[in-house]
Amino acid sequence: MSGERFSSALENADDRIVAGRAADGDTVAFAVLVRRYTPMMRAYARRILPGSAEVDDVVQDTFITAWAQLPELENLERVKSWLMRITSRKAVDRLRSSKPHADIDLVEPMASPAATPPRRAEALASVAALSAALKELPDAQRECWVLRELGDYGYDEIAEELDLPLSTVRGLLARARKYIIVRMEQWR
Template identity: 45%
Template sequence: MPRVTPPERNIQLDALPDVVLCERATDGDTAAFEVLARRYGPMMRGYAVRLTGSTADADDAVQETLIHAWDHLGELRDGSVVKSWLMRICGRRSIDIVRRRREHADADTLAEVSDSSPTPESATISGSGLDALARSLESLPEEQRQCWVLKEMGGLSYEEIAEQLGLTSESVRGRLARARARLMRDMEGWR
């Protein structure tokens, strides 16, 4: 009797669209999730490096992003938006890392207080201003916040932001203008 072999897989995972990969990963297919990680990992790392200014912190941000994504992939309703979903998570993780680093640096600075250092009152006011900015950024629409963070914190050009977010340069300019106007309004009391 001839030996029957299973049919070979004709479709390579790398060739599958994001929607199919997300569906498969949601069902527990780790190979499909690995394809998503390989597909968007370099972009997330580049974004995180721009936000954190550190390759080590960027690697941490990407790792945290992928862990969170694996745990919450079932909550993503439309697999075609997985790229922007991953980038949002990565941006938040990167900002959290920068915030933790800043808090650690602030704690070190406060431990070395000298007579020429700012008073605790001025340090508190400064910290409150940063908290107000963070709250204002969180209240921006996601597209505006992404553009602002990439431009102001990441130092990307309009063209680089447009390429990364899949927009036109004109859309980036408009979103940045609206974000800046809103932040200026929200931060008016901190001038």
């Protein structure tokens, strides 16, 4: 099998196979994990940290840790949640060690490049409003919301990730969503 076809097959393989090969020291498989999960990890870290340079550092630190600890991961199918848990811990550690006025506004707005300047300004303002609303949430509510809405985690995965009962996760998400809906009403 040629290297290109092998790489393509690996790109389409499920997490258990890719993580298993990476755990055995396969750098090509590990690169697949990096490509597969970097966007999600960056989005999650961006909601916690103030600047993109710190976000990139956290993601890089996460992958360094993952490379060293991947052989110890017992359930290779859970590599996604494991990477997100490492990202979460590293982002929170970095936030705790930084200045107390950490600001998490630095998000690229979702406006089409062809959008008019008023539309771009509106997109920027809505992202800033969402960021401000997220900052106002208690930490547990914000973590649940970010994992669900940005990380696309299921309720069970969030409960496991944050070591909380499922009923607590449901309550935290309900309160976070209610607050965000009320706070973002003008942007509907």
